[in-house]
Amino acid sequence: MTEGILTVRQVTDRIKSLLERQFPYVWVQGEVTNLTRPGSGHVYFSLKDGDALLACVWFRGRQRVQDTVDPLTGEVFEDGLRPSLACSLRHGQTVACAGQLSVYPPRGGYQLLVDLAQDAGEGLLYQAFEQLKRELQAEGLFEPARKRPLPVHPLRVALITSPSGAAVRDFLCLAAGRGTGAGVRIYPALVQGTEAPEQLIRAVQLAVEDTWPDGEKTEVIALVRGGGSLQDLWAFNDARLARRLAASPIPVLTGVGHEIDITVADLVADVRAATPSHAAQLLWPEREWYAQRVDDLGEAMNRAFSRRAARGAERLLELDKGLAWLSPERVVRRLHERSVSLAERLDQAFAVGLRVGRERLRAVADRLDRSGGTAMLAHPHIRIAQLESLLLRQSGPLFAGAGHTLHHMMWQLHTVGHNELERAARSQKQAEDLLARFDPLAPLGRGYALVRDAQGRFIRTIRAVQAGDAVEILINDGALAARIEQVRPHDP
Numbered sequence: 001m002t003e004g005i006l007t008v009r010q011v012t013d014r015i016k017s018l019l020e021r022q023f024p025y026v027w028v029q030g031e032v033t034n035l036t037r038p039g040s041g042h043v044y045f046s047l048k049d050g051d052a053l054l055a056c057v058w059f060r061g062r063q064r065v066q067d068t069v070d071p072l073t074g075e076v077f078e079d080g081l082r083p084s085l086a087c088s089l090r091h092g093q094t095v096a097c098a099g100q101l102s103v104y105p106p107r108g109g110y111q112l113l114v115d116l117a118q119d120a121g122e123g124l125l126y127q128a129f130e131q132l133k134r135e136l137q138a139e140g141l142f143e144p145a146r147k148r149p150l151p152v153h154p155l156r157v158a159l160i161t162s163p164s165g166a167a168v169r170d171f172l173c174l175a176a177g178r179g180t181g182a183g184v185r186i187y188p189a190l191v192q193g194t195e196a197p198e199q200l201i202r203a204v205q206l207a208v209e210d211t212w213p214d215g216e217k218t219e220v221i222a223l224v225r226g227g228g229s230l231q232d233l234w235a236f237n238d239a240r241l242a243r244r245l246a247a248s249p250i251p252v253l254t255g256v257g258h259e260i261d262i263t264v265a266d267l268v269a270d271v272r273a274a275t276p277s278h279a280a281q282l283l284w285p286e287r288e289w290y291a292q293r294v295d296d297l298g299e300a301m302n303r304a305f306s307r308r309a310a311r312g313a314e315r316l317l318e319l320d321k322g323l324a325w326l327s328p329e330r331v332v333r334r335l336h337e338r339s340v341s342l343a344e345r346l347d348q349a350f351a352v353g354l355r356v357g358r359e360r361l362r363a364v365a366d367r368l369d370r371s372g373g374t375a376m377l378a379h380p381h382i383r384i385a386q387l388e389s390l391l392l393r394q395s396g397p398l399f400a401g402a403g404h405t406l407h408h409m410m411w412q413l414h415t416v417g418h419n420e421l422e423r424a425a426r427s428q429k430q431a432e433d434l435l436a437r438f439d440p441l442a443p444l445g446r447g448y449a450l451v452r453d454a455q456g457r458f459i460r461t462i463r464a465v466q467a468g469d470a471v472e473i474l475i476n477d478g479a480l481a482a483r484i485e486q487v488r489p490h491d492p
Helices: 008-022 124-138 166-176 196-209 239-247 264-268 276-283 287-326 328-370 373-378 380-395 403-437 442-446
Strands: 026-036 043-049 052-058 094-104 109-119 156-161 183-188 220-225 252-256 450-452 470-475 478-483
Touching (some): 124 239, 156 196, 220 276, 328 403
Parallel strands (some): 220 252
Antiparallel strands (some): 026 043, 026 094
């Protein structure tokens, strides 16, 4: 039931995180109200704008007793030190405060953690800065469409900065532990004062024209310097420098001042870094990133190789199955199996035909026996004469007066008997031909031979014997005793 329900603390923490990420540092202008100064030294007040109200807290550790420059414009106070606005802040005063938006959990409200505050009046430098921004923006120098991305892992970087400042040390120190060994060529130039813009422009021109020992050109120009007031950074708000950076054929990266410092050079550059160290971070990833990337690519390569090898093995198995089915060896094996099957069927048909022939021959023999036997067929004329003599002896006394009739009947009997004998002879000849056709020994006369094993069974396949077996070979005029020395299949 409670899934998806947030606690008050969870809601507050999420709002706090979102708010601080969205507004890491802002300037807010409004009328001071609800001003209190407890004994802790912190200053609590609200900024009012119409019916909108923003709670503010200026902690004691962030306050300065005196200011030498205007915190917003960077204008130097020519009349000397001025008390910090933290001491002179009053009800109804219109001020501009800079700081970070945050959430105060005990009250569940958001508030501005003030770092700087000043009266809302603009200084001369700030007015000039805004005027220059409007001019360059009208020329299209701030358009995102004209800006180029930085090269990936650049190997030739032109660094334009003061060679004695902290910015060059921060940049080179951070660059030494990142990337894969890029070259950094320093182009020294003043980064503050009236002569600084001209030197910065000349350094950009040299970086564009120079050729590296390997014959290649510079890949990216990095323009950096440390933090300072608006007056300290004014060299980077020069219109000539802005136009030269915009005309550079090489991508330009700026890292001027701190995160809250914005110059015209930053607005014109292809990429703006918050600090000089941040500029080095944007150019090269940490070396550990390369090691992790190599590991990731190695794992990806191993997985891809395993998948490819698995697909190759499956394909090879399919091809092997297809080759096995279509190979000559497989065809010969199938034909051999077919021939063995046909041989077995032929043997069966031969046995059935032999049995039928023997039965028919036996039936013919029985018929011959019933009709007088084979002896009568061997001497048909003698048998006829015997029958004729017997007939005469037995019929003489009774048919003495009927000689002519008897002679005619004898002639008919002779004709019928002769025809019957010829039919019987033809039947015997057909039976003998049939018997000879199914006689298993008949082929022996044509040079063939039959082979039987020790049990008297005819051998029809080489699988029925093996080397060393005794066999009997039947030929036309006898039998031969033999022993198997070698079993060889037909050569495919």
